Amino acid sequence: MLKLYGYWRSSAAYRVRIACAIKGLKYENISINLVKDGGQQHQPCYGVLNPNHLVPTLQDGDLILNQSLAIIEYLDEAYPEPSLLPDEPTRRARARALAQNLAIDCHPLNNLRVLKYLTAELGIDEQQKRQWYHHWLKTAFGGFELQLEQSAGLYCVGDEITVADLCLVPQVYNAERFELPMGEYPLINGIVGRCRELEPFALAAPENQPDAVI
Amino acid sequence: MLKLYGYWRSSAAYRVRIACAIKGLKYENISINLVKDGGQQHQPCYGVLNPNHLVPTLQDGDLILNQSLAIIEYLDEAYPEPSLLPDEPTRRARARALAQNLAIDCHPLNNLRVLKYLTAELGIDEQQKRQWYHHWLKTAFGGFELQLEQSAGLYCVGDEITVADLCLVPQVYNAERFELPMGEYPLINGIVGRCRELEPFALAAPENQPDAVI
Numbered sequence: 001m002l003k004l005y006g007y008w009r010s011s012a013a014y015r016v017r018i019a020c021a022i023k024g025l026k027y028e029n030i031s032i033n034l035v036k037d038g039g040q041q042h043q044p045c046y047g048v049l050n051p052n053h054l055v056p057t058l059q060d061g062d063l064i065l066n067q068s069l070a071i072i073e074y075l076d077e078a079y080p081e082p083s084l085l086p087d088e089p090t091r092r093a094r095a096r097a098l099a100q101n102l103a104i105d106c107h108p109l110n111n112l113r114v115l116k117y118l119t120a121e122l123g124i125d126e127q128q129k130r131q132w133y134h135h136w137l138k139t140a141f142g143g144f145e146l147q148l149e150q151s152a153g154l155y156c157v158g159d160e161i162t163v164a165d166l167c168l169v170p171q172v173y174n175a176e177r178f179e180l181p182m183g184e185y186p187l188i189n190g191i192v193g194r195c196r197e198l199e200p201f202a203l204a205a206p207e208n209q210p211d212a213v214i
Numbered sequence: 215m216l217k218l219y220g221y222w223r224s225s226a227a228y229r230v231r232i233a234c235a236i237k238g239l240k241y242e243n244i245s246i247n248l249v250k251d252g253g254q255q256h257q258p259c260y261g262v263l264n265p266n267h268l269v270p271t272l273q274d275g276d277l278i279l280n281q282s283l284a285i286i287e288y289l290d291e292a293y294p295e296p297s298l299l300p301d302e303p304t305r306r307a308r309a310r311a312l313a314q315n316l317a318i319d320c321h322p323l324n325n326l327r328v329l330k331y332l333t334a335e336l337g338i339d340e341q342q343k344r345q346w347y348h349h350w351l352k353t354a355f356g357g358f359e360l361q362l363e364q365s366a367g368l369y370c371v372g373d374e375i376t377v378a379d380l381c382l383v384p385q386v387y388n389a390e391r392f393e394l395p396m397g398e399y400p401l402i403n404g405i406v407g408r409c410r411e412l413e414p415f416a417l418a419a420p421e422n423q424p425d426a427v428i
Contacts, residue, residue: 052315052357063304067318070311077303089291090277097284101266104281108322117349122338135331143266 002027003059005049007034008209011107011170012068013056017209018166019072021200023079031211034112054113069103072163084163095157098147098164102171106140110174133178141175141185144168148187155191161198169195173206216241217273219263221248222423225321225384226282227270231423232380233286235414237293245425248326268327283317286377298377309371312361312378316385320354324388347392355389355399358382362401369405375412383409387420 004020004027006013020027032055033040040046041053050057050066057064058071060078065071076084086092108114110133118124118132151157156164172192175182182189195201207214218234218241220227234241246269247254254260255267264271264280271278272285274292279285290298300306322328324347332338332346365371370378386406389396396403409415421428 050357051360052319052354054319063307065304065307065311067311067314069318070307070314073310074303074307077306089288090279092291093277093279093284093288096287097279097281100281100284104283104318104322105266105268108318109328114323117346118336121345121349122332122336122342124336128336131335132331135335140266143264146265 003030004028005030005032005046005057005059006055007032008206008212010034010055011174012054012103014170014173014204014206015068015103015163015166016056016058016071016075017204018169018201019075019084019163021203022082022084022161023075025075025079029210031209033211069099069163072166076163082161084161084166086157086160086162091151091157094151095162095164098144098151098156099162099167101144101147102140102167106136106171107167107174109136110178130178134180137171137175137178137180140171141180141188145185145187148191152187152191154194161195165191165195168192169201217244218242219244219246219260219271219273220269221246222420222426224248224269225388226268226317228384228387228418228420229282229317229380230270230272230285230289231418232383232415233289233298233377235417236296236298236375237289239289239293243424245423247425283313283377286380290377296375298375298380300371300374300376305365305371308365309376309378312358312365312370313376313381315358315361316354316381320350320385321381321388323350324392344392348394351385351389351392351394354385355394355402359399359401362405366401366405368408375409379405379409382406383415 002025004016032046041055047053049064052066056068056071057066065074072084085095115129118129148156153159155161156168168188169192172188202208206212216239218230246260255269261267263278266280270282270285271280279288286298299309329343332343362370367373369375370382382402383406386402416422420426
């Protein structure tokens, strides 16, 4: 059985959980609590699995793999139905680019370890931290909304769920948690609303994980 | 003919240039100067092509695509020889994960726009900026070096060039530019040295671009 080392609130783990739920893949859920014990991701035993000390990590037999997008591509190749990437090459490229607009240009900047560095090393206050967080979300969502005008149907790329939707829903969960006003992003809001009505997205939601603290 | 909107010093554009050079793809090089005119990437005409106002952007016929890793995957599917991803599924996954360790967990944090925000909005000084830069490089390279122990041959994944090498060489170029001591990373140094001896890597190097300012 697959093993997924994750954390209920991690956006990156959330993406992989959605992929597993869509594909009907069962996995053993191993919680790496990012805030308890100074961050369980820093423990040496986890470092053996993931020397970057981040979540998620997937174990499938002998394969131990980090990076949510690499994990999703692997799952899509190993367990192809239903696919998370369009067959048509330009739409396939578009889905990957949209996913990366969030996973590369937005999420890493607002990650827990970065916020910790900003606070502990650079001494920024809560107000500055909030501005930082909102700044990168707004930058990313502004560009994303414009790109959706070219590509969206019911979901980010046409009418099928792709890896782009798997990145968008966790990113919006994050934005809501940090109280970003979402009024300027009608296409994003529409897509996220439709995704949330689907069972796999509900199964993967942070509040429905065994390690959730509500 | 392909059009590549890039900048000589952009690590992300550099990755795509290596991919094109390996595949023998000719492209029209359009320089988007990230420092001139307050950053040409912010100009409205470029925003039509890339609403995220970052480089690179690839144009291939009707397809206009951003995100270097999505561009590389697209090129690898559209122009498959030589491939930049191993055929074997777990090595393929490993190559993607290694690439993302740099392209997701390291590079976005040290990007020009982030350094600008840190300076202009948070008022950090040169010393703090350097510490920030080195911190994320060291964090990424430390984990990368450990992962190479499992996967490397002549290059990051075995003895064939993959997308991981396309991300590593520009990241090390960056690290050298910011004077990161590289003594702790013998596997990284060996791979980068071997890559730099290959003609496609030389063709794609920043100093060999028409818009280079040396």
